[in-house]
Amino acid sequence: MKYTDYYAALGVERGASADEIRKAYRRLAQKYHPDVSKEPGAEAKFKDVAEAYQTLKDPEKRAAYDALGSQPQGEEFRPPPDWSRQHGGNGFEQPSFDDIDFADLFSRFGARGAQGARGGMPGQDFEVPAQISIEDAFHGTTLSLSLSMPEYDANGQLRRVPRTVKARIAAGAVDGQRLRLPGKGGKGFQGGRDGDLYLDISLKPHRLYRATGHDLYLDLPLSPSEAALGASLEIPTLAGAVTLKVPPGTSSGRKLRLSGRGLPNPRGGAGDLFAVAQIVVPGALSDAERESYQRLAENSSFEPRRHFRGDGT
């Protein structure tokens, strides 16, 4: 395993007082806590800071950490002989350090205090972000999640176990949807309940559609003649192409609703698809087109900026 310098993670000296450690943690937690920070990489930074604080705030754990000696950050490392018997918590011997993370060394110290009403230590809950496509949200999908979870075996040894969890996501998941997979987090120990796995669903950006809740928005480019005269157009939807009647006199920004063509609602019904009209013109006109537009300009009484003149109201 690789050595982690907890004092460096908090930006304090090795001899820092408990108060200095707490203040350093609070300052960094304000900056990086994932529930309040939008900084890139905040979650990973907070994880390092919290891991360091969990150990250094507890005198027993801090003494065990200090007994490991000071090593360069990230250097390959093994605890000294007898360290786990003297400091391993709960009286368990850890014969192998091959399959565990540095943080796992200190995790069992709280085991006695964390024992629940049913006895044993509950397994850890995990939250995992899961990004799916709009097509997957529409049709439903099965996610295959590869996770590495710390688990105690029957002898009380801690090790990281690779686990694959398959989760069927029914059609109709929306951005921000949370899902709970009971008992699929870390394994409980000595009769403690297994932890839960939480999935935080987000939708990948799509080349055509933008989703908000179960509704979808689609830009609908129209030529000036289609917008003015109306048109019958083929529109792509997630269930296949449909025909949309664009009414005559459609201006840019008008939303044309295709009822029930959005994402399905798992509780029944479906959102809508809105085609947002955008009048577009060619970058270069042919001679014939220019002539037609000029004739239209001469013959039209349309005043798009009439309201600029104002009448004082």
Add this chain to the structure above:
Amino acid sequence: MSIETEVLWLDEHRVVSLRELVEISGLGEAELLELVHIGALQAQDNVSGGYSFSARVITAARTACRLRDDFELDTHGLGVALKLLERVHDLEKEIARLRAEMPGS
């Protein structure tokens, strides 16, 4: 080992009891009830007298537990933080909706 597993949607159509919420969130019963009392968490109307909650509340209650542990907050501080976070989430949702409606975005 690969197992296809039960997936519960944390939405307003699923209801959890106070006891379940205590077990799932990591908050104590008294803390949860105080957060309900100060309006930071919403309980459902329940004619039988016991508290029940929309499963949506699980997310907020778990956030509350993290904030309590990570910032060492008392229940009143937690209540303020939860209300402000809810406002932030509502505003982010509104921005996302407006962006979705905006052509060319």
